[in-house]
Amino acid sequence: MSARRFRKAWLGAGLLALAMLAAAWVAWINQAGEAPLGPDAAPDTPAQVERGAYLARVGNCMACHTTVGGAAYAGGRGIETPFGVVFSSNLTAHPEHGVGRWTRDAFWRAMHHGRSRDGRLLYPAFPYTEYTRITREDSDALLAYLRTVPAADTPQRAHALRFPYNTQAALAVWRALYFRPAEHTPDPAQSADWNRGAYLVQGLGHCAACHAPRNALGATQAAERLGGGLIPVQNWYAPALNREDEGGLQHWTEADVVALLRTGVAPGASVIGPMAEVVFRSTQYLSDEDVRAMAVYLQALPPEGEARPKPAAPPAAVMARGAKVYEAQCAQCHGSDGRGEPGAFPALAGNRAVLLHDPTNVVRVLLLGGYPPATAGHPRPHGMPPFQQVLGDEDIAAVTSFVRNSWGNQAPGVGTMEIYRARERRGL
Structure with missing residues (x-):
């Protein structure tokens, strides 16, 4: 073999080895921390069901998992993304199409790791990128409630995503780049209200899904800073919650923040567009303690961004x-x-x-x-x-x-x- 062919062979072998290493790394990253699924150890309790119903309101689950005029939580709603349409799943107690046969371990894996009961990786239109922070106790309560939702015989609609976004391989690479399972860790330097508010805002409330900028592949950037951005496809601008000249609440009174989240109106402000749906379906039902905690956390966000220059007057x-x-x-x-x-x-x-x-x-x-x-x-x-x-x-x-x-x-x-x-x- 000539020296030139020898070098080409080694180069090809090296590239193949790198590709195999990259594939192994992607596969390992997507399974890291997952535990084997086991059966439920005990039946759901009425307290869990009641708690789960409240948490489903907090997470605004019905908004995405219910079509107009359809059965509650039966899925099938199309969620438009820059890469195609993702159809929401059936969360009713149906044994085949819903969560009727799901165990708590399987549901926890979906919420925390973004993997379905059958092992498929889930698309982040389901915001497990934020839900990953909820506790196992809250995850179990959510499933307990969903098991009580009347079964709807609505099968999963096939997603309408463009190639290569419709492949599990591409999704695995995206997750390896942009997703890691996380958990909420209370900050001992902050108050109980602040920590509860952080848990709700960063986790089940998934505020960053709208109020954080996204990169070209749809991954949220600096989610905890809630720096605002254009909501993909919907073309509404979710204002930055860390800028006083946009949606920052740092100088509001706590009562006004609570009023906005609870009623949709406050002195000098009202919500419209996607936020109106959030208030209508979710935040108006929060407990006094939780809505206050969210207000405390949002008001404590460190303000960022330089003052913009004075604009020229229109003609x-x-x-x-x-x-x-x-x-x-x-x-x-x-x-x-x-x-x-x-x-x-x-x-x-x-x-x-x-x-x-x-x-x-x-x-x-x-x-x-x-x-x-x-x-x-x-x-x-x-x-x-x-x-x-x-x-x-x-x-x-x-x-x-x-x-x-x-x-x-x-x-x-x-x-x-x-x-x-x-x-x-x-x-x-």
Whole structure:
């Protein structure tokens, strides 16, 4: 064999060995810490079932595992991702399609390790990347409750993911890069409320699923800092909870944070979009102790981010056009001074949602309307109608720029191209 062929053979062998080592590392990482599955040692107790029902509310499980008009927890809801559609699983007591035959060990493995009862790796559209932090006790309670949910004969729909994202091999590599099973470790330097709030926010509440930025492969980055980001496919911007100029709560009163989570409204703020569903289905049902603990933790997030430079004022012609649109379409509810009506119509003057550097949410609300959640503490909220069929792109751009730069507001203006792109994303 010539020296050249010898070198090529060794190079090929070396590359093959590296590939085999990488595959072995990926396989080992994806099984590390998993214990063999065993049978349940004792039956579920009524206290576990009651606790599990509450925890299912905390985790907002029904939102993803129930289709519109379908049986509760029967699965089948399509969750759109940048890589295709993942369909949620059946969590009812059905013995074949649901969790009726699942053991506590199997359920714990799914929650903590992201692996199904049959051994398949689960896609992180099911947020085990956050659920991994819940305790075994809470995992067992959740299963105890789900075993009581009336069985629905709804089989698992096949996911509609593009290649190679539809392969277990690609998922295993993703997990090796971005997922490690974790647990919540109380911080002895913090209060009991702070630690409970951290457990809820970082774990079952999975707030980072929306409020943390993601990389090109969909992995959350610096999840514990809740630095905000665009929610994939939904195209809502979840504001940073560690920035005072976005969604930071550091200077709010605890009572106002509790009110926002419990009712969806607080002085100078109201929730819309995906957060409205979270309040409607989940946080309004939290116990007084838990909602207070979440408030304590969120208020204690270390503020980050430098102050953004003062934006240039929109052209006078744009402001004039926006003022006319505002007077005709908006002033009746929000007032000519932008102060709104407390308890009914939110103020636009000084409203952080209006002033976000990213105008995505304001544009969406103007196009599609905005609807706060109906809660026990705010049972008849006023919704905002959509203007997608009423106003053209230039008018929506102008009134958005006007609202963001009137009554002391200062934020970057919005151009017609941004409105066009927003319509295009939604097929409007």
